[in-house]
Amino acid sequence: MAYEEREDDHPRKAISINQHYPLDSNCYKILDEIGKGVSAIVYKAICIPMESSVVAIKAIDLEKSKADFENVRREAKIMALLYHPNILRAHCSFTVNTSLWVVMPFMSGGSLQSIIASSYPDGLPEPCIAAVLKEILCALSYLHDQGHLHRDIKAGNILIDSNGTVKLADFGVSASVYESSLSYGWSGSSSAMSRMFTDVTGTPYWMAPEVIHSHTGYGFKADIWSFGITALELAHGRPPLSHLPPSKSLMMKITKKFRFSDHYDKTKASKNKRFSKSFKDMVGLCLDHEPSKRPTPEKLLKHSFFKNCKGPDFLIKNVLQGVPAVEQRFKRAQIHRLKSKSSDEDDEGDDSSTGEIVKHRRISGWNFNEEGFELDPVFPADDAVAKQVVIQEKGNEENVEGCDAGRGSGGGAAPSVLDSMLFLRESLDDQRQRVGQVIALLGGDEWGEMRREEQLMQEIVNLKMEVENQKKKRLELEMELELMKQLQLSNE
Amino acid sequence: MMKGFFKAKPKTPTELVRHTRDLLIFADRSAAPDIKDAKRDEKMVELSKLIRDLKHILYGDSDSKPVSETCAQLTQEFFREDTLRLLIICLPKLNFETRKHATQIVANLQGQRLQSRLIACEYLEKNIDLMDILIAGYENNDLALHYGAMLRECIRHQSVAKYILDSDHMKKFFEFIQLPNFDIASDAAATFKELLTRHKSTVAEFLSKNDDWFFADYNSKLLVSTNYITRRQAVKLLGDILLDRSNSSVMIRYVSSRDNLRILMNLLRESSKSIQIEAFHVFKLFAANQNKPQDIVGILVANRTKLVRLIADINPEREDEQFDSDKTQVIREIAALELNQ
Numbered sequence: 127m128a129y130e131e132r133e134d135d136h137p138r139k140a141i142s143i144n145q146h147y148p149l150d151s152n153c154y155k156i157l158d159e160i161g162k163g164v165s166a167i168v169y170k171a172i173c174i175p176m177e178s179s180v181v182a183i184k185a186i187d188l189e190k191s192k193a194d195f196e197n198v199r200r201e202a203k204i205m206a207l208l209y210h211p212n213i214l215r216a217h218c219s220f221t222v223n224t225s226l227w228v229v230m231p232f233m234s235g236g237s238l239q240s241i242i243a244s245s246y247p248d249g250l251p252e253p254c255i256a257a258v259l260k261e262i263l264c265a266l267s268y269l270h271d272q273g274h275l276h277r278d279i280k281a282g283n284i285l286i287d288s289n290g291t292v293k294l295a296d297f298g299v300s301a302s303v304y305e306s307s308l309s310y311g312w313s314g315s316s317s318a319m320s321r322m323f324t325d326v327t328g329t330p331y332w333m334a335p336e337v338i339h340s341h342t343g344y345g346f347k348a349d350i351w352s353f354g355i356t357a358l359e360l361a362h363g364r365p366p367l368s369h370l371p372p373s374k375s376l377m378m379k380i381t382k383k384f385r386f387s388d389h390y391d392k393t394k395a396s397k398n399k400r401f402s403k404s405f406k407d408m409v410g411l412c413l414d415h416e417p418s419k420r421p422t423p424e425k426l427l428k429h430s431f432f433k434n435c436k437g438p439d440f441l442i443k444n445v446l447q448g449v450p451a452v453e454q455r456f457k458r459a460q461i462h463r464l465k466s467k468s469s470d471e472d473d474e475g476d477d478s479s480t481g482e483i484v485k486h487r488r489i490s491g492w493n494f495n496e497e498g499f500e501l502d503p504v505f506p507a508d509d510a511v512a513k514q515v516v517i518q519e520k521g522n523e524e525n526v527e528g529c530d531a532g533r534g535s536g537g538g539a540a541p542s543v544l545d546s547m548l549f550l551r552e553s554l555d556d557q558r559q560r561v562g563q564v565i566a567l568l569g570g571d572e573w574g575e576m577r578r579e580e581q582l583m584q585e586i587v588n589l590k591m592e593v594e595n596q597k598k599k600r601l602e603l604e605m606e607l608e609l610m611k612q613l614q615l616s617n618e
Numbered sequence: 619m620m621k622g623f624f625k626a627k628p629k630t631p632t633e634l635v636r637h638t639r640d641l642l643i644f645a646d647r648s649a650a651p652d653i654k655d656a657k658r659d660e661k662m663v664e665l666s667k668l669i670r671d672l673k674h675i676l677y678g679d680s681d682s683k684p685v686s687e688t689c690a691q692l693t694q695e696f697f698r699e700d701t702l703r704l705l706i707i708c709l710p711k712l713n714f715e716t717r718k719h720a721t722q723i724v725a726n727l728q729g730q731r732l733q734s735r736l737i738a739c740e741y742l743e744k745n746i747d748l749m750d751i752l753i754a755g756y757e758n759n760d761l762a763l764h765y766g767a768m769l770r771e772c773i774r775h776q777s778v779a780k781y782i783l784d785s786d787h788m789k790k791f792f793e794f795i796q797l798p799n800f801d802i803a804s805d806a807a808a809t810f811k812e813l814l815t816r817h818k819s820t821v822a823e824f825l826s827k828n829d830d831w832f833f834a835d836y837n838s839k840l841l842v843s844t845n846y847i848t849r850r851q852a853v854k855l856l857g858d859i860l861l862d863r864s865n866s867s868v869m870i871r872y873v874s875s876r877d878n879l880r881i882l883m884n885l886l887r888e889s890s891k892s893i894q895i896e897a898f899h900v901f902k903l904f905a906a907n908q909n910k911p912q913d914i915v916g917i918l919v920a921n922r923t924k925l926v927r928l929i930a931d932i933n934p935e936r937e938d939e940q941f942d943s944d945k946t947q948v949i950r951e952i953a954a955l956e957l958n959q
Contacts (some may be wrong), residue, residue, distance in 0.1 A: 149798040188847065189890055195847070199804040206763060206801045209714055219800040224846045224890060226800060272718070304677070304722050318677035422680075596946055600930065603953050607926055 147217040147229050148175055154183060154229070158453040160236070162460075165190040170232055170453060180232040181217065189224045197298065198226060204297045208272065212265035214285060214295040233293060235286035235445075236452040242281060242363050243459070245449045249363040252405055254445050257436045258284065259357060260427065261292035266353065267423035269294075270346045273303040273318060279352035280332045281359045288446065290438025299328065320345060331355065331365040336417055347417035350426075354412025361401065404431040631675055631692035634668060635701055641665040642704040645711045666716040669705075673719045676726040693730040697741045702727065706748055709764060721764045725771040739775040746781050748772075753787045756794040756806050766805040773809070776817045783813060783824040788832075792839045796848050807851055814855065818864040825859070825868040833872060841881050850893050853885055857899040873904045876913045883921065886928055894932050895941075901929075902944050905951045915955055922952050 148154075154171045155178075161168035166186045172178045191198060205216040205228070217229040235241065238258060242250065250258075262284060269276055276283075276294065283296045303321040322343030334351030336344040359365040408431040414420045426432070450458070641661055648658050675692055678684040696702060705720050712720060728738045742748065749772065755765025773779040782788065791813075794806035814821055825832065840852035860869040872878055882904065885897035904914060918925065926949050934941050 188850075189892060195804065195851075199808065202801045202804065203763060207718060220798050221800060221845060221847050226847075304725075319680045320678070320683070593942075596942070600946060600949060603949060604926055604930065607923055607953060 147173060147181070149218055149220040151220075151222040151227060154181070154227075156183070158456075160452050160456050162456075173229070180234075182230045182232045184228040184230065185222070186226045186228065187224060188221075188226055201297050201300075202226075202228065204274065204300060204302070208269070208274070208297075210265060210268040211291070212261045212293055213268065214293040231287075233285035233291075233295075234288040234452060235449070236455060237282050237295075238284045238286060238360065239280070239282035240452070240455050240459070241286070241445065241449050242360070244455045246445075247363050249361045250445065252361075252402055253436055254441065255357065255360045255405070256432055257438075257441050258286070258292050258360065258445075259353070260432045260435045262294055262353065262356075263423045263427050263432070265294040266349060267427070269300075270349070270423060275301045275303075275323065275346055276349050276352075277301060277337075278328050278332070279349055280329055280356050280365070282329075284356070286441065286446065288442070290441040290446070292438075292441070328352065332359075334417070335415060344417065346422075347420045350412050350420040350423070351417075353426075354409050354420075357405075357409045357412065361405070402431075404429070407431070631672075631688050632695045634671060634675070635692055635695040638665065638668045638672060639699060639701045639704060641668065642701065642708050645708045646704060648711070662711075662713075666713060666719075669712070669716050669719045669723065673723050673726075676723060676730075689730055690732055693727055693737060694732060696727060697737050700745075702738075702741065703745060703748060706751055706765075706768070710758075710761060717764050721767050724768045728771045728774060736775065738772075739777065742772060742775060742778050746778070749778060749782055749785075750787070753782070753790065756790075756797070756802060759799065759802065762799075762802040763805055766802070766809060770809050770812055773812055773816065776820055779813055779817050780820045780824075783820060788813075788828075789835065792835055795840075795851070796843060796845055800847075803847075811851075811855055811858075814859055815862070818862065821859075821862075822864045822868065825865055829868055829871060833875075833878070837878065837881050841885065846890065846893075849885070849888075850890065850896065853893060853896040853900065857896055860900060860903055869903060870907065870909075873907045874909075874911050874914065876911075876917060879904050879914055879917055883917075883925070886925075886932075891932075891935075895934055898929065898932055898941075898944075898948075902948045905948045910955075918952055919955055922955070925952060 153175050154173055156169045156171045158170045159167060160170050160182070161184075166184055169183045169185065171181050171183045173181050186198060188195065188198065202216065202219050205214075205219075208215065214230055214233070217231070219226060219228040221227070249255075262279070266276070266279075274297075276297065277299045278296060279294070283294060285293050285295050287293070301323055303318045322345055324343050328337060328348075332352040332355045334344060334348040336342050337348050337351075355365050408426065408429050411419075411421050411426070411429070421429070449455075641664060644661055645665060648661075672692065675688055676684055702724065705724065709717055709720055728736075730737065749769070752765045752769040752772065755761040755769070758765075773782060791806060791810045795803055795810055797803040797806065836852065836856065840848055841856070843849050843852070859865055860872055882897055882901045885893055886901055888894055888897070904910075905918065907914075910918075929945055929948060932945070
């Protein structure tokens with residue numbers, strides 16, 4: 127029994143967890159917009175009947191979210207069933223027209239990512255990093271014990287309150303090892319805790335190698351990798367490789383086998399940065415290629431880096447002081463984005479060019495260089511038949527300050543590719559199906575000699591013609607109907 | 619500090635279940651004021667621990683896989699006496715974390731087999747009133763998600779699902795899925811969907827026996843609900859139900875009713891694209907019906923211009939050949955109607 131009496135030592139007080147926030151939008155007054163995602167906006171608001179206490183409201187536009195609400199439902203459920211001081215809970219959730227409102231505690235400091243972006247461009251000092259990460263380890267320990275993988279650990283999903291409390295947020299892409307039964311059938315042969323996932327989910331810079339090579343499957347340790355990247359992010363101000371424009375040119379360069387000897391464009395400050403041995407060692411453990419060798423959150427908590435860790439007061443003094451308010455940071459970031467958008471427009475690696483599909487070769491692994499405190503991607507050898515992964519470039523879409531706003535809130539440089547990957551998977555399936563149909567169609571001998579590409583081209587031409595024909599027919603029918611209608615009217 | 623108390627810790631799964639059972643019986647009665655609080659707390663802590671241990675036997679943990687023989691012993695003892703009932707009844711007395719473990723135990727037990735028999739199913743058939751308790755959970759904010767998750771596992775047994783379908787509980791689901799609390803409403807909606815789609819033959823039987831009140835309520839409470847999510851989920855589920863081959867006779871009856879047609883035509887006019895698309899999947903069945911009653915034909919003919927325009931404008935976000943060809947088909951069908959008249 128690996129768990130022992132931990133819970134018994136701290137018996138949870140009788141639960142009055144739900145403080146019964148009202149389920150009526152009229153009870154809330156929206157003050158400010160503090161975050162924006164693809165299908166969600168986060169507001170700072172007050173709850174009038176609760177003595178005007180301040181809350182954050184994440185308004186998810188359900189009309190924009192995918193065909194069914196399975197994910198939305200799961201996230202709401204997870205947030206209702208997790209109860210830990212380092213995990214952001216939802217007070218309640220209810221629908222308002224076509225939106226789902228999730229009412230959450232307002233974390234006035236916003237995300238660590240936005241704090242760094244606005245006030246610590248070269249990263250936080252080590253004692254601050256330790257104080258933040260220790261809280262996150264407590265959250266992860268609880269989460270993993272509950273059978274949940276977070277799958278999107280990054281500074282953008284770590285929130286801090288004015289009192290120095292640190293919470294992990296955004297369970298939009300999390301997964302549970304127990305919640306398999308309905309879709310996978312009953313089977314009790316292997317341990318739930320060792321269940322493997324295969325869907326590619328998360329934010330690229332933070333994704334573990336085994337998540338990217340999803341055929342091997344991944345488990346809890348994928349979160350530990352992302353935790354390690356997050357440590358680097360807090361230390362340097364951004365995750366490895368992020369000085370390169372997001373997916374597109376990054377992936378192009380990887381395809382061309384660029385060798386990054388250096389993953390941070392070295393500004394003076396970062397060049398002079400020295401990190402303690404224990405920090406380097408801790409990060410190194412998390413970034414082990416072999417997932418099973420990465421430590422558990424419990425083990426990491428005992429690492430020397432977290433010895434004599436400072437508390438919330440230290441974070442108030444050393445991180446929060448002088449940082450502008452969440453709503454101001456959000457506004458500034460938006461203005462900044464508008465500016466850079468207009469000046470970027472003809473740049474080669476432009477973030478805002480959407481819809482382009484870029485093929486790239488997968489990264490087969492990473493080398494963590496502990497001395498330089500850097501991370502190097504390793505690429506498959508030339509002759510290896512690399513399984514190609516396709517990543518669709520998306521606009522740099524998310525900017526989140528006070529709270530999490532939907533999947534993969536990238537904040538700044540990190541694009542969320544989840545949506546595009548899901549889309550691509552669907553479109554690949556679709557294409558596969560079509561190819562299958564075409565092959566079936568072409569089973570006859572008359573096509574026998576044509577090469578497959580030609581057959582496909584021919585089929586596409588045929589389909590296009592058919593579509594044109596159908597369109598014409600439809601138009602004719604519509605016109606005919608219109609005419610008849612008028613005739614009928616005149617008859618009456 | 620409590621070491622002495624834990625000394626007599628049982629070892630075998632059978633003993634663990636027995637011990638759990640004793641403590642559950644204690645918990646069940648422990649509202650009695652004459653028991654000292656400290657003593658009660660101790661027992662509740664012990665109970666929490668036992669429930670956690672049981673869960674780890676069933677699911678395994680980070681170090682070990684579940685052992686089928688151990689699971690079988692546990693399951694046997696669980697159902698030999700009324701431990702499952704006690705666990706369900708005592709859930710409100712357990713702490714927040716323990717409730718989740720208990721829910722996972724109940725879920726897991728549903729799939730455990732003894733000599734290839736689903737023992738939980740046999741137990742539930744004899745204790746079917748437990749479903750009444752679980753369903754009533756939707757009226758209690760603190761229990762709804764736990765009981766709801768247990769319920770969804772239980773209705774994987776066809777006989778259990780049939781009991782609920784044939785009971786008055788079905789009417790309550792129309793209310794549950796519209797509860798203001800989204801967590802609970804969406805959980806109830808997931809259960810409702812499971813009930814109406816999982817066991818094909820049972821569902822077909824239920825629908826053909828109850829289609830008078832069921833679809834009347836479905837229309838008036840769900841499809842014309844003021845709540846967007848309710849409408850969207852309801853029209854999607856309606857499509858799933860009617861398009862299922864095993865429900866074809868119910869479908870024929872459904873698409874022969876002008877009231878139904880009127881409601882679907884209104885849904886086609888919604889400003890929500892998702893609702894329009896789902897409504898189209900149901901509407902096309904009215905158009906495709908080869909034996910349309912005269913009043914249906916009359917409505918379609920009277921509105922054909924509007925319908926054609928409306929349908930031509932519905933386009934899924936992604937290219938969907940099937941959808942386009944359905945559209946063409948429907949438009950053709952409506953156009954042809956006029957020629958026949």
